[in-house]
Structure formats: C-alpha cells, structure tokens
Amino acid sequence: MTETAPQDAAITEALSRKYDAGFITEIEQDQAPPGLDENTVRFISAKKKEPEWLLEWRLEAFRRWQKMKEPRWAKVDYPAIDYQAISYWAAPKSDADRPKSLDEVDPKLLETYEKLGIPLHEREALAGVAVDAVFDSVSVHTSFRERLAEVGVIFCSFSEAVQEHPELVRKYLGKVVPTTDNFFVALNSAVFSDGSFVYIPPGVRCPMELSTYFRINAANTGQFERTLVIADRGAYVSYLEGCTAPQRDENQLHAAVVELIAHEDAEIKYSTVQNWYPGDETGKGGIYNFVTKRGLCDGDRSKISWTQVETGSAVTWKYPSCILKGDDSVGEFYSVALSNHAQQADTGTKMIHLGKRTRSTIISKGISAGRGQQTYRGGVRIGRGAEGARNYTQCDSLLIGSECGAHTVPYVEVRNPTAQLEHEATTSKIGEDQLFYCRQRGLSEEDAVSLIVNGFAKQVLDELPMEFAVEAQKLLGVSLEGAVG
Amino acid sequence: MLKIENLHAKVDGKDILRGLTLEVPAGEVHAIMGPNGSGKSTLSYVLAGRDGYEVTEGSVTFQGEDLLAMDPEERAASGVFLAFQYPVAIPGVSNLQFLRTALNSIRKQKGEDELNAAQFMKLAREKAKLVELSPELMKRAVNHGFSGGEKKRNEIFQMAMLEPSLAILDETDSGLDIDALRIVSQGVNALRGTDRSMLVITHYQRLLDHIVPDVVHVLVNGRIVRSGDKGLALELEKEGYEKVRAEARA
Ligand SMILES: Nc1ncnc2c1ncn2[C@@H]1O[C@H](COP(=O)(O)OP(=O)(O)OP(=O)(O)O)[C@@H](O)[C@H]1O
Ligand SMILES: [Mg+2]
Numbered sequence: 001m002t003e004t005a006p007q008d009a010a011i012t013e014a015l016s017r018k019y020d021a022g023f024i025t026e027i028e029q030d031q032a033p034p035g036l037d038e039n040t041v042r043f044i045s046a047k048k049k050e051p052e053w054l055l056e057w058r059l060e061a062f063r064r065w066q067k068m069k070e071p072r073w074a075k076v077d078y079p080a081i082d083y084q085a086i087s088y089w090a091a092p093k094s095d096a097d098r099p100k101s102l103d104e105v106d107p108k109l110l111e112t113y114e115k116l117g118i119p120l121h122e123r124e125a126l127a128g129v130a131v132d133a134v135f136d137s138v139s140v141h142t143s144f145r146e147r148l149a150e151v152g153v154i155f156c157s158f159s160e161a162v163q164e165h166p167e168l169v170r171k172y173l174g175k176v177v178p179t180t181d182n183f184f185v186a187l188n189s190a191v192f193s194d195g196s197f198v199y200i201p202p203g204v205r206c207p208m209e210l211s212t213y214f215r216i217n218a219a220n221t222g223q224f225e226r227t228l229v230i231a232d233r234g235a236y237v238s239y240l241e242g243c244t245a246p247q248r249d250e251n252q253l254h255a256a257v258v259e260l261i262a263h264e265d266a267e268i269k270y271s272t273v274q275n276w277y278p279g280d281e282t283g284k285g286g287i288y289n290f291v292t293k294r295g296l297c298d299g300d301r302s303k304i305s306w307t308q309v310e311t312g313s314a315v316t317w318k319y320p321s322c323i324l325k326g327d328d329s330v331g332e333f334y335s336v337a338l339s340n341h342a343q344q345a346d347t348g349t350k351m352i353h354l355g356k357r358t359r360s361t362i363i364s365k366g367i368s369a370g371r372g373q374q375t376y377r378g379g380v381r382i383g384r385g386a387e388g389a390r391n392y393t394q395c396d397s398l399l400i401g402s403e404c405g406a407h408t409v410p411y412v413e414v415r416n417p418t419a420q421l422e423h424e425a426t427t428s429k430i431g432e433d434q435l436f437y438c439r440q441r442g443l444s445e446e447d448a449v450s451l452i453v454n455g456f457a458k459q460v461l462d463e464l465p466m467e468f469a470v471e472a473q474k475l476l477g478v479s480l481e482g483a484v485g
Numbered sequence: 486m487l488k489i490e491n492l493h494a495k496v497d498g499k500d501i502l503r504g505l506t507l508e509v510p511a512g513e514v515h516a517i518m519g520p521n522g523s524g525k526s527t528l529s530y531v532l533a534g535r536d537g538y539e540v541t542e543g544s545v546t547f548q549g550e551d552l553l554a555m556d557p558e559e560r561a562a563s564g565v566f567l568a569f570q571y572p573v574a575i576p577g578v579s580n581l582q583f584l585r586t587a588l589n590s591i592r593k594q595k596g597e598d599e600l601n602a603a604q605f606m607k608l609a610r611e612k613a614k615l616v617e618l619s620p621e622l623m624k625r626a627v628n629h630g631f632s633g634g635e636k637k638r639n640e641i642f643q644m645a646m647l648e649p650s651l652a653i654l655d656e657t658d659s660g661l662d663i664d665a666l667r668i669v670s671q672g673v674n675a676l677r678g679t680d681r682s683m684l685v686i687t688h689y690q691r692l693l694d695h696i697v698p699d700v701v702h703v704l705v706n707g708r709i710v711r712s713g714d715k716g717l718a719l720e721l722e723k724e725g726y727e728k729v730r731a732e733a734r735a
Contacts, residue, residue: 198641305505436535442590445558447590452578458578
C-alpha cells in the first residue's frame with residue numbers, strides 16, 4: 001500500500017525548521033585514528049581491560065562481519081558508508097577519574113544537557129529517575145545506584161558490568177541477538193564501546209524508572225551502544241532511553257544493539273524517544289540510525305513492551321521485536337515515527353509467537369511531512385506450537401503536505417491454524433478543514449498541526465511514562481515546525 | 486460592529502457572493518435566511534478567512550478594522566467566532582485540551598495571561614452547565630463520534646467559552662431535537678449583550694421564536710435581496726422563496 005497526499009497549497013510551503021539540539025560541546029577527546037581491522041578490535045578491548053573471552057567474542061564477530069554484506073532491502077536510500085573512514089573509539093578525557101557526584105561532572109557536559117532541556121539534577125529531584133548518561137562512548141554519570149543496590153538491582157554501564165558482573169554478561173550477551181544476526185549487529189559486536197546494563201533480581205519491582213541519555217558528539221565517531229536488560233523471575237522494570245545529537249555536516253553512523261530478556265512472570269517496559277539530528281532541509285548531515293532491538297519472553301507469562309517515539313535521524317532502520325517463547329507471554333509494540341524534510345524511516349516490529357496462547361499487539365503511527373518517506377515493516381510469525389496465539393495490528397499513517405509518502409509492508413506467516421490475527425490500516429492527511437477549524441478557534445497553523453499530530457499519536461504517547469510523554473509531545477511539535485506554511 | 490460592503494467572493498473560480506452589503510450594529514442579532522446554495526456558508530467562511538475563498542471586490546470592516554487583512558487566527562483573537570454548519574472532528578484531542586489551547590492562544594494574542602488548569606476548569610464547568618453539555622462529552626475527542634446534535638451543542642459550548650464579540654451561527658439549529666433547540670437557544674440568549682453581535686444563519690422560523698432577531702435578511706444568489714423585522718421570517722415560512730426570487734430578478 002502506497003499513498004501520497006494530494007496537492008494542498010496551505011501545507012506544501014516552507015519546511016524550514018532549525019534543530020534545537022544543534023550545538024557541539026568542546027570536550028577534549030581521547031580518540032583512535034579512523035579505520036577498522038583486528039587491531040582496532042584488540043585496541044578497544046584492551047582500552048576497556050576486558051577479559052579474554054570477550055575479546056574472542058568480539059574477534060569472532062569481526063571475522064563474521066568481514067564476510068557479510070550491508071543490507072539494502074529497506075526502503076531507504078543513502079550513500080555508501082566507508083567503514084574505514086570511521087573512528088571506533090572516543091572517550092571523554094575525564095573518564096580516568098570518574099565523577100562521584102554531579103559537582104564533579106564536567107560543567108561543559110552539564111551545560112550540554114541543560115541546552116537540551118534535560119537538566120540531570122532537576123530530573124533526579126523531580127522525577128526520581130536514575131540516569132546513566134552516555135556521552136559519546138563512555139558512561140560518565142550514574143545516579144541512584146545505591147538506592148537500587150539496596151533492592152539488588154544492578155544498573156550500570158556495560159563496561160562496569162563486564163568488570164563487576166562478568167558471569168551475568170557472559171550468560172546473556174548475544175543470547176537474544178546473535179552476533180551474526182545481521183551486518184550491523186556483527187559490526188556492533190566487534191567494536192561496541194559502551195552502553196547500559198540492567199539486572200533485576202527475582203521478585204523485585206524496580207523502584208524507579210531507569211533512563212539513559214545518549215549523545216553522539218565527536219566528529220567522525222561511530223557510536224556503537226550495547227544494552228542488555230534482564231528481568232529475572234517475577235521482576236519488573238521500566239527503562240527509558242532518549243537521545244539527541246549536535247549538528248554535523250557529515251553523516252554519522254549509529255548501530256546499536258539492545259537485548260531484553262524476561263524470565264517467568266517478569267515484565268520489561270522499554271521506552272525510547274529518539275531525536276538525533278535529522279540533517280538539514282536537504283537531508284545533509286543527519287545521523288544514520290541502524291538499530292537492532294529484540295526482546296525474548298523466555299518464561300511463561302512474561303511480557304515485553306516496546307514504546308518508541310522516533311523523530312530524529314536522516315535514515316532510520318529499526319525493528320524492535322519480541323520472541324514470545326514462554327506460554328502465555330505477551331509482546332507489545334507502540335510506535336510513533338515522524339519524518340519531515342528529507343528524512344527516511346523504515347521501521348516496524350516482528351512478533352514471533354512460539355509459546356501457547358501468546359499474545360501480541362502492534363500499534364504503529366507514522367507521520368510524514370515535507371519529502372519525508374516512511375515505511376512500516378511488520379512481521380507476525382506464528383510457530384507450529386503456538387496454540388491459540390493472537391495478534392492485533394493497527395497501522396495508521398498521517399500525511400502532511402503533498403510530497404511525502406507512507407508505505408505499509410506487512411509480513412504474516414501462520415503455521416498453527418488456531419491462531420487469530422487482526423490487521424487494521426488507515427492513511428489520512430491533515431485536512432484543510434481541521435486546520436481551518438483550529439485556526440478559527442485562535443490556534444496558529446503550527447499549533448494546529450502540533451495538536452492534530454499529538455491527537456493522532458495519542459494512543460502511543462499514552463504508553464509512555466508521564467514525564468517522557470510530555471517531552472515527546474513537545475518534540476513532535478518542534479519536529480514539525482515549518483511543516484506548514 | 487460589522488460592516489460588509491459590496492462583497493464579491495469566488496470559490497474554485499466560481500462567483501458565489503455578488504455584491505453583498507450588510508451591517509450589524511453592536512448588540513444586535515441578525516438572521517440570514519435563504520435557499521440552499523445561495524451563499525450563506527460561503528459568507529461565513531469569507532468572514533472567518535478560510536483559504537480558497539477569494540474576495541474579488543468589496544470590503545469588510547469589523548470594529549473599525551479591515552477584517553479581510555487578518556489571518557483566521559487573528560480574526561478569532563479579535564472576537565470573530567464561527568459555529569460551523571459541519572463541525573470538524575479532531576481524533577485523539579480532548580475537547581477540553583482543544584479549548585484550553587484555543588482560549589490561551591487567543592488570550593496570548595491579546596496580551597492577556599494564560600489561564601491555569603484550575604481557572605480553566607472552573608470556567609469550563611460553568612459554561613458546560615449553560616448548554617447542558619455532559620462532562621463525558623467535554624472529555625471526549627473534539628467532535629469525534631459525536632451525534633449531529635451533540636456537535637452543534639458543542640459549538641455553542643465553545644462559543645460560550647471564547648466569549649466572542651461577533652458570533653456567526655451557521656445552521657446551528659439543524660439536527661437539534663426540540664429540547665436541544667431550547668437549550669442551545671437559551672445558551673445563545675445568555676450570551677446576548679450590548680457588546681456582542683450575532684449573525685444567525687437558519688432555514689427555519691422556529692429557531693427565531695427562541696432567538697428573536699432584530700433584523701432578518703434574505704440572501705439569494707449571493708446578494709441580500711430583502712431585509713425586515715422578524716415578521717419577514719414568518720412571511721417566508723408561509724410563502725417560500727419564490728416571491729423574493731422574483732423580486733430579485735425584477
Ligand atoms: N469548493 C467549491 N467549489 C465550487 N462550488 C462551491 C464550492 N463551495 C461552495 N460552492 C457552491 O457555492 C454555492 C453556495 O454554497 P454555500 O455553502 O455558501 O450555500 P448555503 O447558502 O450555505 O447553502 P445551504 O443552505 O445548503 O447550507 C453552492 O452552489 C455551492 O455548490
Ligand atoms: Mg450552508
């Protein structure tokens with residue numbers, strides 16, 4: 001299904017929006033020269049004082065990667081990436097003596113967050129959120145660690161986890177997303193620099209939302225995050241990931257891997273607000289976001305929900321998925337993706353039903369403006385043993401203007417006749433009548449678009465934790481500034 | 486308050502208004518009647534500034550200012566309100582959220598302080614009572630899945646909230662049941678005042694039993710062909726438009 005909005009004079013003009021987070025922080029970088037070979041992998045591993053098994057794991061991934069081809073099946077178009085021109089290691093200089101409190105954090109860094117409207121101390125105080133801020137490749141600030149430690153929750157940077165909880169890392173790393181899963185996973189596995197690690201012990205309900213802010217900063221630095229979240233039997237955790245990056249002329253590659261594992265009766269809620277630099281009006285300079293996110297509902301009655309608000313990046317390639325292995329396990333995917341100007345997004349989810357009576361829900365809301373191109377790619381697979389499995393998919397597209405496009409590519413594979421699948425899809429455009437109605441009531445055209453878009457996305461925004469929902473609403477408005485003229 | 490002189494307007498290249506002249510002094514209620522397709526809704530859209538409604542000749546002065554030079558939202562802020570013949574739905578946006586955004590953007594444009602949530606809710610409850618709008622409808626998405634009558638009642642609720650100086654009601658009575666007609670009319674009458682003018686577009690005399698107009702105009706073929714007191718509406722009801730049409734042709 002492909003639709004393009006008809007001509008609409010009121011909303012074709014002026015797609016001119018300035019990127020709010022477009023600034024560069026001057027912090028001295030400890031940076032490796034560009035290029036990628038086995039020595040680069042060894043260098044990174046050594047820098048991080050990793051155990052031998054992890055180095056071997058990386059090298060194995062690297063060797064596999066060398067034999068793989070970059071995937072080109074997605075409906076996105078970008079110039080070839082020169083993997084030898086990228087530097088695979090950068091760390092803020094102050095990493096050597098890690099700050100113990102906010103007072104010790106590089107003021108420049110705090111300022112950066114300030115500009116983004118996410119002052120750490122305020123968030124800590126107001127929302128009780130534990131923040132593990134990833135600045136470039138190394139985690140520089142972690143809070144609420146002690147309170148979490150009291151209940152046995154482990155929330156730390158990936159490198160710390162490797163040093164302090166190697167048995168857990170070794171047990172789970174690559175179990176949901178094998179190194180050979182795809183080209184970008186293999187690359188990430190070889191060169192990942194840092195990320196976050198979460199472990200919730202049996203029966204524990206994590207007492208606060210866990211959150212990470214990612215930023216890409218150093219010029220020509222690829223960012224390869226690795227996130228691993230494990231909820232043990234009967235545990236619950238809500239994890240928030242948000243990101244934004246400064247303005248750049250060169251495209252920057254981001255290839256993250258996120259693995260979630262939910263044991264029996266456990267629940268993981270993973271929310272993302274993604275606001276990386278999308279490039280200018282012509283698409284020049286934006287982030288390439290090639291992410292692999294997958295959750296395994298390993299135990300019976302476990303549940304994983306992905307909620308995402310994607311407004312950034314020049315190119316997005318992302319399909320958070322659930323493997324519903326445990327009987328009665330539940331997978332959910334709630335997504336708002338917005339592409340304005342020359343942004344391209346190919347995103348969706350995969351729900352793989354293996355266990356009995358497994359249920360999944362997919363709610364995808366795509367918004368295209370300017371020349372933005374948006375593809376929903378969703379797969380539902382019902383395995384032979386998935387007696388009584390059910391899926392509900394709802395896929396709505398909203399078009400703003402006449403030059404954008406929305407595409408829906410559903411894949412369904414059913415191997416058990418008792419499964420029930422429902423699929424609904426709609427495409428609409430912001431009507432001149434809606435805009436006029438709002439303006440007649442005193443709203444500016446931009447406020448009207450923002451209101452209508454937020455209404456369209458409401459079902460998904462409602463799934464976000466409170467403080468994130470407000471931010472996401474603001475973001476949708478900001479991302480569409482200048483989408484009508 | 487409102488002065489329309491020799492107004493000509495086109496839609497999609499087609500002449501709809503052809504030399505319309507009309508004056509509504511402050512505090513008065515004027516009714517506009519006229520056959521289907523005569524240009525009543527077109528007039529309301531031209532006054533509200535809808536895109537695609539091109540004024541080719543004439544002028545509209547509102548409170549001494551050139552109304553046609555303003556954007557739709559500026560007109561709203563300066564006190565023009567249109568109750569739509571076909572109110573538009575905005576899925577996912579609650580009625581209250583919509584109105585609060587509207588009210589505050591109007592206040593902002595006028596240089597007034599925005600209302601906080603508590604002040605706004607107090608006002609909303611008060612005004613909802615006026616048109617007997619249920620709290621459930623206030624919370625639902627704007628006109629989404631509303632019945633025809635509920636939409637019309639909601640328009641009057643919005644009018645009560647925004648307290649315009651010129652209210653244009655385009656067939657607010659159509660689709661209303663007998664009780665709703667009375668309630669909506671009461672709501673409208675409660676808003677009548679020396680500093681507020683109204684243009685009430687309707688097909689039926691019965692509305693004018695409830696909202697008694699100062700003047701009744703008949704619009705035919707894009708022009709006002711007759712004006713008179715409320716007796717004119719009764720006359721039209723009895724005789725239909727044939728006579729005024731004939732007069733207009735003569
Ligand atoms: N977009 C358009 N393109 C062409 N003609 C139009 C357009 N919009 C309105 N018209 C025409 O303009 C004329 C006046 O329409 P308008 O809606 O103003 O009538 P009205 O007096 O409100 O009628 P009713 O009593 O049925 O509501 C009609 O003949 C209508 O078909
Ligand atoms: Mg009409």
